[in-house]
């Protein structure tokens with residue numbers, strides 16, 4: 001029996017097929033969208049530290065990924081026999097199909113979203129917390145935009161799978177493409193011609209939506225965005241919009257509280273005691289470098305100061321006010337208020353990769369409503385970029401910068417909150433030697449302006465040249481707390497000072 005080409009082509013003018021096409025698109029689109037949202041909620045539940053959220057989500061995913069869609073379809077369509085009140089909804093084939101597909105897809109989408117969410121590094125959330133952005137703000141502004149981009153190719157693939165799976169809904173008599181075809185060839189027995197036409201309709205749907213999704217993927221792909229360095233003229237023009245960063249004036253007065261006071265601070269990771277009773281006072285305007293061998297607890301110490309790590313014992317007092325104790329929850333208003341006064345610069349920069357440099361800097365002031373208007377917020381951010389010498393790169397993305405430039409942006413981002421104290425966690429350790437100088441110069445300028453700073457560093461010369469005090473940590477304790485001068489010029493032999501001199505590679509100059 002010859003292939004009936006005229007009949008095959010006539011199937012593309014048949015209204016019932018085009019209506020079935022629309023049904024497939026509606027069913028697939030809605031299943032994808034609702035599954036996407038439900039899957040996201042379930043992914044968050046599955047990643048929650050709370051077992052009463054994590055376990056039900058895990059059981060849902062396990063169960064509905066195991067049940068075949070065909071079984072679920074027939075079950076849901078017949079559910080009104082058991083639960084008559086569901087008849088108005090589930091008795092409609094489209095709705096029964098939608099519910100079944102959403103329930104199945106949500107389980108798959110949960111795992112896709114979980115992959116995306118897990119790919120966003122811990123440093124991104126920490127950078128958000130260091131900017132005192134709340135939990136929901138961090139998810140909305142920092143994590144979800146990145147996780148969605150990572151998950152998008154797999155989510156798109158899932159849409160194609162859903163389109164094809166929708167043919168199964170024919171089993172409950174929904175007139176989608178396959179059902180429409182079946183009805184036709186049951187009358188004329190032209191099975192091959194009809195099924196080929198059905199296949200072509202599916203291919204058309206997948207191709208059109210595939211192209212749309214590819215456009216969306218390209219639109220969101222940050223690697224494809226390559227804004228140029230601004231020319232001198234463009235830069236000058238932008239500088240006119242910038243608000244110069246006002247010079248800091250260090251107001252010290254007698255009786256003024258310490259900027260920071262740490263009392264008997266203990267911290268352990270499990271059984272491992274990392275901080276074993278730290279006591280430290282920092283006067284406003286003081287620059288303190290923290291040095292010591294690897295694993296001595298330097299990073300842990302400054303992370304406790306901006307509440308990135310909880311403490312087990314002791315207290316931290318900020319400008320004379322209670323701030324953190326062992327029982328403090330990092331999510332309280334008091335801690336967030338304190339964190340707002342502290343800027344943090346991380347070893348690995350932790351810039352937000354989905355935002356331009358300007359947006360990175362504007363994010364926190366915008367979130368906290370620090371500026372009266374968007375224009376002013378932008379002007380301040382431009383001023384800060386200019387201060388760190390990166391105005392010409394304002395519209396670039398972090399991936400387009402060198403490590404040293406990224407670290408300078410990270411400093412500008414922290415400064416955008418007008419902090420009273422700056423914490424630096426080995427700010428140059430991740431940099432190539434030739435890039436270190438520019439970052440250190442920015443920190444030096446801040447020291448000159450009277451910024452209170454705690455700097456964990458392995459740059460010994462820098463520590464000696466910039467600091468009012470150098471703290472040497474070893475074995476979870478402050479072993480030496482001395483002015484650079486006394487480290488370099490101490491006249492008498494003094495065992496702890498000798499140890500720090502040895503560690504820093506400093507030759508004693510007898511004074």
Ligand SMILES: Nc1ncnc2c1ncn2[C@@H]1O[C@H](COP(=O)(O)OP(=O)(O)OP(=O)(O)O)[C@@H](O)[C@H]1O
Pocket residue numbers: 269272274292293294295296297298299300301
């Ligand atoms: N999140 C964590 N979980 C478990 N142990 C940790 C954690 N963070 C740090 N530690 C451990 O605590 C100790 C102190 O680490 P910390 O990073 O504070 O030291 P450090 O003096 O800054 O070292 P480095 O100079 O190498 O950065 C190390 O032994 C480290 O392995």
